[in-house]
Amino acid sequence: MLTSRKVLNYVLNLGFLLSIAVSAAAGAQALEPAQGQPRPFPPIERPLLLKLGVTLGGLGLIGLELWWFQFRKTEAKPAKLREGIQEIGVTVDGGYEPNRIVVQAGQPVRLNFFRKDPSSCLEKVLLPDFHRSADLLLNGTTSVEFTPQQPGTYSFHCGMNMVRGVLVVQ
Ligand SMILES: [Cu+2]
Incomplete structure (x- = not known):
């Protein structure tokens, strides 16, 4: 990085x-x-x-x-199934790491955003396709939960749509 x-x-x-x-x-x-x-x-x-x-x-x-x-495509990282929820940690530091996350359709997903970057650019994360948005806690974890129903490629991004990540639903 x-x-x-x-x-x-x-x-x-x-x-x-x-x-x-x-x-x-x-x-x-x-x-x-x-x-x-x-x-x-x-x-x-x-x-x-x-x-x-x-x-x-x-x-x-x-x-x-x-x-x-x-x-730029980076390596896709699968979320891990834990107690019926597909969970993965995402480090927010100048971008999203990982910025390509693979999940399965029809099962709840929990993204745990850990924000290290103080810039206001990254204080918000939006998942428009799942009608989710969150204010990310600085130096803390903020979770976003939703259940993707349809396979496809969806984006999540900062409030200005400059920093992006991709959610691949299979
Ligand atoms: Cu931004």
């Missing part, structure tokens, strides 16, 4: 730097000299190839971030 966080930070920082470079270049171009005044700065030469490179780089980063947040 530490390694993937480092990668994410690196990607975000790179995207940030790139956006600064692009807006600086755009700003330099937008600077029009007033009538009769000398240009404050010489115009910056930007060959087409550089523009293309910056554009492709930006697109690549956007794609990488999309993939990271939406499509």
Whole structure:
């Protein structure tokens, strides 16, 4: 998890730097000299190839971030049956761990969220398909219970739908 966080930070920082470079270049171009005044700065030469490179780089980063947040599949973890309830602990720390949980249809499920992350982003968890939401206790466990009836893939996510996990009902 530490390694993937480092990668994410690196990607975000790179995207940030790139956006600064692009807006600086755009700003330099937008600077029009007033009538009769000398240009404050010489115009910056930007060959087409550089523009293309910056554009492709930006697109690549956007794609990488999309993939990271939406499509990255981690190992699915099955809930354990205990006294008739399928139970599993989910650590909330910059994301959900595990973020892919496998349960069986027709049997009650209990997700025990342990929230370590103080950011307000993760204070709420929503399971819209099961009409459940919960305020997660910081440094404590908050349980969410429901019974999935239909097999399928359902999402659970933070209040802003940025941090996500998947519930696979079989
Ligand atoms: Cu959020």
